[in-house]
Amino acid sequence: MARTRTKTPTRWGDKEARRKDIVDAARHLLERRGYQAFNMRDLARGAGVTVGTVYTYFRNKEELFAVLYAERLERFHAEIAPLCRAAVSAEDLFIEIANRYRPVYQVFGRELNVWALVIDAAAKESAPSARPLVEAATQILSTVHTALDRLAPRSVRRTDDSDRHLAIPLLWVTLQGLCDHFTGARHLLHPHGWDELTRYAARTLARAIAGEEDR
Amino acid sequence: MARTRTKTPTRWGDKEARRKDIVDAARHLLERRGYQAFNMRDLARGAGVTVGTVYTYFRNKEELFAVLYAERLERFHAEIAPLCRAAVSAEDLFIEIANRYRPVYQVFGRELNVWALVIDAAAKESAPSARPLVEAATQILSTVHTALDRLAPRSVRRTDDSDRHLAIPLLWVTLQGLCDHFTGARHLLHPHGWDELTRYAARTLARAIAGEEDR
DNA sequence: ACCTGAACACCGTTCAAGT
DNA sequence: ACCTGAACACCGTTCAAGT
DSSP states (O other): OOOOSSOOOTTOOOHHHHHHHHHHHHHHHHHOGGGOOOOOOHHHHHHHHHHHHHHHSSSHHHHHHHHHHHHHHHHHHHHHHHHHHHOSSSSHHHHHHHHHHHHIIIISSSSSOOHHHHHHHHSOOGGGGGOOOOOHHHHHHHHHHHHHHHHHHGGGOOTHHHHHHHHHHHHHHHHHHHHHHSSSSGGGGGGOHHHHHHHHHHHHHHHHHHHOOOO | OTTOOSOOOOOOOOOHHHHHHHHHHHHHHHHHHHGOOOOHHHHHHTTTTOOOHHHHHOSSHHHHHHHHHHHHHHHHHHHHHHHHHHOOOOHHHHHHHHHHHHHHHHIISOOTTTHHHHHHHSSSSOOOGGGGHHHHHHHHHHHHHHHHHHHGGGGGGGGSSSHHHHOOOOHHHHHHHHHHHHHHHHHSSSSSSHHHHHHHHHHHHHHHOOOOOOO
């Protein structure tokens, strides 16, 4: 027992390993102790370097956070992709996605608004740190889109199919809202739980996507 | 012209006026320059006092923020109450509420998670600073609930009316999600705008509240 | 009794200096 | 060339000291 500190120290000048040390330490700190504890000094100590070094590998704290976020979104995508392929109803799929997105939101969604980076990436052509994030998100949206096309093919044929494309953003918005609602404390103002409200949201949204009957 | 600095200074020991000065300065700073610029030193200077004084009137920055937030929610309630009474459709009402909530969210919703205070207020019986906030939110929920009962009376008669109570939380969650989506930058990942998505959400939700037909 | 403001602990970030 | 760590600017918060 007591197998801590077994890692051989990264040797001087090994930039690749050094970078990995920093990212690993950052991930460990953020996921274990939350954004509140995510500070550059502890992070550097965890990686076995000093603060100055972290800044030679990452422009700032936000950029490092974005790396972790993108990485996590890729893992999230890996989790839901098989579910999207296997799903037999939009309603159940939404619930499964929601349950897997919640922990992602809890760690990454709350405190820092990384998506502000995306604005810069769109404006200036630089900001390469936002790229993986945008790509991961785009991939997730695409996978979900494909699944919904399969599960609710009826609405694809509608003449005015602009509404169809609104379904994904609405799903996204609702998911985000649900996570925020239950990660914060607002849900204490009513007696309903995560499972209950998520199921209700799923049913409502599934009907909107499949149906769009009259009116 | 140049009518600045006309206010007569609050006299020594006038606690009521002093408190008002602080709240006024805080509101001015937060609403004019955003949460990022909302710091205790500028705030104190704006109120014509030093930081120490602010801390004799408010326990901390969060408590002061909660006061402003509650105040703003009361104003929001005053704005939507007549709309709730006059509304002829749940769909249009949702849109009107959303358009009025968006600026509230922009100032108060993003950065600080004040609702964590509510947890404390529920746990310890103290935390009086959370009270006005909870009250304002409760009042808003109640007003909206009444309006929906009037606009969609059909579902009230349903045997299993537990779903009925889920409608309000879902509305709330969706509203929050919409505001977050468009206040941040995530919406740049798809081509749809606030009006378009809000209208689609309103239609979807209104149908869920009124209908709940088959299944 | 009310208010001041220097001081404290803690941030993210920089940069001259070390090896 | 890579890395260090003291230093800087700026936070929220406290508290002995002033009036």
